[in-house]
Amino acid sequence: MPAEWNERTVAHLLRRVGFSATQEDIKFYLGLGKEKSIDYLLNYEAIDDSEVEKIIEQSKLNLEKLIGIAVEWLIRMVYTKRPLQEKMTLFWHGHFATAFYKVNEARLMRNQISMLRRLALGNFEQLLLEVSKDPAMILWLDNNTNTKGNPNENYARELLELFSMGVGTYTEEDVKEVARAFTGWTVNRRNNYAFTFDERKHDFGQKTILGQTGPFNGDDVVRIVAAQEATSRFIPKKLFEFFVYPSPKSSTIDRLSQTYKSSNYSIKEVMRAILTSEEFYSQKAFYALVKSPIEYVVGTLRMLKAKLATGNAGELGLRDIFTTLSAQGQILYSPPSVKGWDPGLAWINTATLLERYNYANSLVTNRSQRGSSIDPKALLAGAEVQTSKQVVDYFLKLLGIYDADETTRNQLKKYLEQNDDGTKGKFTLNHETIDKKIRGLIHLILSLPDYQLN
Amino acid sequence: MTVSRRDFLKATISALSLPLAMKHLPESVLGQTPDRILVVVEMMGGNDGLNTCVPYTDKLYYEYRPSLAIPEAQLLKISDRIGLHPALAKFKERFDKGNVAILQDVGYPEPDLSHFRSRSIFHRADPTTQEYFEQPGWLGKYADIKLAATNNPLSVVNLGDGKNSQSAPSSLLGEKFIPSTINSFELYQFQTDSKYPADRNNKLSAFKKTNFVTNDAEFSFIAETGVDAVESAERLQAGIKKYTPQIEYPNDSLGTQLQMAAKIIAGELGTQIIYTSYGGFDTHANQKQEHHQLLESFSLSVDAFFRDLERLGKADRVLLMSFSEFGRRPRENGSQGTDHGTAGPMFVIGNSVKGGLYGKLPNLAQLDRVGNLQYSIDFRAVYATVLRDWLQVDPTAVLGAQFENLGFIK
Structure with a gap:
């Protein structure tokens, strides 16, 4: 039986679509009712979020540095009025996992995340296309060295394996052919690393990809891949497992796959289907996931109304948060590999738990004005x-x-x-x-x- | 069908149904370090085996690698066919002493070129793995059999370098046993409010009593890991004080981890399995410099580690084994790098090792459809040999099938 609309249910919804609920949030959504709450959360463009931009501006962050862009994002997560937007962005960051430690350009990393934020609930084909042209992604998976006659399979493989269809749904031949289609998709180092299509390096020949033959380019690959049955199941399943609980029934995924196809690959509609599903409010879903370090830290700061050192000292004051996230195993802009972060109990080990306890201790016992603190x-x-x-x-x-x-x-x-x-x-x-x-x-x-x- | 970890652990935990309070054995039992310690080094990303152990008499090697082939004159020759990468000088000294077994061309049937799947296959010793989180790893199974009864969370330790926190690899996942993950010794202790030190014991007691085992497996897993963490932290802090640094280790990820391993071994904390890993081997582009650094780190760190153990009088008790999820493609790509491959070398190092080259030379003339090597040694045979002749357990109980004993342990 689905749970009734009460404080416990609102807290559950907000833990999933955002970073936990404050007491004010609970009152607000309780008053709004279930349907309107879901609409409100999904149609977030309508919510004025200018306050958060102001806080970021006042914090005078150095956006050319990893710490600067990480703190910027943390400020968004703590203060945004559009929780789902930031949560979706974080989801896509784990999905199209790109890391600073190879890209080495904070600006490109930040641009990628801005793109993910802009398309967070958009059309999946468009998202996949923009990801394929994203300069940080191109450098991350070496597509800048993928050229006619000398293909580099790195992007092709991860596109199929991790970004769209899932392992075991394509052949090694497909990987090679997809790599050929993406030859010449590169960045121009002399023009701020902007995406550029280098005709001279592109292989214009015929390719056979997932059963279709033609002189395909990367755009064609994205079109073909977004339309695959495997994609229509892989993406909704991953969303369901991130937002609801692991290992859903295949009938649940059948339903979401239908939504994906009938809505022309709309992520927003898949999310609507998830957030209105009976599964989401079932007893099985409550507390069925493990908090990621970011959910742990940001949720704690929000629920305890922690005072953060923003303003001029922003970067310095939030450094402790950046440090603890790293020790807890989740550094923004630095997922451990292109597979992103493993969910669930993979977050839990003796070191990461001690770090959670110790971060909690330092936050709640900080009686100084430096760093973040609470007022019991x-x-x-x-x-x-x-x-x-x-x-x-x-x-x-x-x-x-x-x-x-x-x-x-x-x-x-x-x-x-x-x-x-x-x-x-x-x-x-x-x-x-x-x-x-x-x-x-x-x-x-x-x-x-x-x-x-x- | 995949089982959720929740259901999976529920069964095992209720079968054990050990109240946490009963888990504690006398310190005398916990303090005994087992005679034999296994240290694993995982090279993450797929190490280029052909440029690690170079078949320098094979013309195809030079043909396949116009920009990456290492000239014969630079190689450290260990046989009339194989030369080691020039960054492996210290490693070669150990090989020459007879303390290193090089297993050549190690792989498994129907290789998978995905990092994640191939890694999972190595970790679970199962080429057909469905990769669900609950499936135990080979060392986890070993720990279930031999170590679970010690109830010592420090008997299996997963190390990180303090910068990149490593979650416990699937290798170490067991059904009855939770390994300890330690990223930095400094951070590994339960802190409480320094303003009220007298209230600390109340907190510790409340912490332990609220972290209890229930019939919810996820909850119980977290609770048990939490109590293990807090208790093992105190023992660890006391144990590592026995170590005073004298040997210089490389100031990098593997060097840091192997020095931590030496401290743990010196601390006599009852540790039997120590897992280390370092990454960067996914050299799709411009691999020369990067690969050099990675191998040099291996060579220098392992050398420092064994010199340290010799100084501490513990070297005879340690066996070190390295592996990577796959080798790289024989033909270089257009980016002075190499794409995902299949078979590659594994190393086993220690005073109990019968040194030498094992297995066949990689056959560059007979590649598979994708253009990759065909393996000659199944990695599970390496595991089986380590399990039987070093860890002294029936390998079939862990691996589920019989594999050849390669005889590299005295």
Whole structure:
């Protein structure tokens, strides 16, 4: 049975389409109702997001550097009013995974992400075409060296294997022929690395690709590939697994594949089908995913209304976030390989968990003005809570945990009541306990297994 | 059918149903370092085997590689047919001492040219793998059999270089056992509020009691990994203090990881499997310089590692094995690079190794349809030899089938 439209459901939706819900978000979407909320999230162009541009401008970032463009994107994720746009952009970044460590040009990396953001819910064929012409992608997968008579298969293979159809749905011959079709698709280093088609390096001969024969160019390949049955299943399945839960039934993918085809490859329509599906609101979907480091960090900052060092000191102040993301295993603009980041429990190991716990500790215990910090007293303002039980329940909910076990609640309550020597004391909410126990409680909640799930 | 990890682990965890509190064995059991330690080095991206162990008497080699072939005069010859890449000088010294087995032309039937699939095949020792996350890797299976009962999360350690955090490779995934991943020793400890140190024990206790095993496998996996992390961190910090650096390692990814490995071995933490990896081998373009650096790093890092172990008196207990997901295509491409290939060499190094060249020379005259090498040694035979003669377990139990013993271990 699908879940009813309540706080828990809104929190679930916002964890998936964005980076968790603040209390204000929950009130807003609860008031809007389910259908209107989904429309609102999907039609994000209509939402004024100029505030975030202002924050970025004031932060005086150096956009020629990796740290600068990474911080810029983090600011967008934290402050945007268009959560789905940033989440989709992150999805495509993991899908068309291109990394700074080979491209070495922050500007090109940033341009690629801007393109992904612009087409995030657009037409998949157009997206694939622009990706194929994207300078960072061309350098990343060596298509600048793919020339007539000397094909380089790197882009061709990943286009079929990872970007559209999936492994096992094409032949090695197809890879070679696709590589020929993309010969001469290169960048002009003397013109700011702009995409250019070099006729002299292009192989104009006949090619046979996925059963069709012709003097194909890269545009033809993209057209042919976008229309493949394999693509109509691979892309919606990957979206479903990113937004809902792993290993959906094949009947679910049949349905989404139909939507992909009947909407002329509209990503927005596939997403609408996913966000309105019964599966999305099924019990099975709740907390079925593992938070990625970015979801963990950005979601935490948002729900705790963390104060970030933006403005002039933006880059410096957010450096700690960049560092922790790296240690947690997810650096923006630097996926580990062209396959992107592996989802689910692949995020979890002893090192990455320790880093999550330690980042949480440094955020909640930072009492200085540098870096990011929280104000536990402000978080309690307006909350009608007094007893240790009420405080525990309040913070669990504030951090999106609606299904905590009774054992968990009791242990957290016990922590609040404990004296330093471990004996049971009495918990009263006051200046000292807020500084000590509330900060400690938040650290413990951020270290719960419940909190690692999305 | 693919099983979700949730269902998969649910079955195993409830079968174990060990409350975490019961997992703790006396320190005396945990502190025993096993006699034999295996260190794996994964070269990620597909190492160009033909330019690593060069068949310098084969004319086709020079024909296929007009810009990349290494002139005979520059090679470090180890037989009348094979010369090593000039960056492998230190490695050659060890080969000459008889401590290195070079397995030539290692691969598997119906090779896959995808990095990810081929990597997965090597990790799971299964050329038919469906690559679902739940399928255990070969070392994970080994750990399930031999190490799960120790309940020591540090018995299998996956290392990173502190810059690029490496998630645990599929090789190490088991059904009953969670390996420890350590990217940097400095970061590997559970921190609490420094303003209230007296509250730390309360926090640690609450942390452990809220990270419990339930019938939800994902939740349990996270909880168990979390408790392992916090507990093993304390032991690790104490253990690595036993090491004082004296040997200089290359200041790069592999050098960093192998020095970490030496510290762990010196710390006697009960570690038996140490996994390291470094990338950059996907040399589609301008490979000369890059490949040189990667091999040089291997040669110097491995040399430093064994000298360190010799100094620490632990060298006899360590076997190092390297592999890459595939070799590269014999014919170079138009970008002074090479595309994805198939068979390539594997190295096994240690005092217990019967050094020498094993297997056939790559046959450049008989390539497959794509223009790639046909393998002569199945990589699973290398695993089988290591499993039986070094790790002392029945290889069939891990690999699911019998493979030839290659006899490279004394």
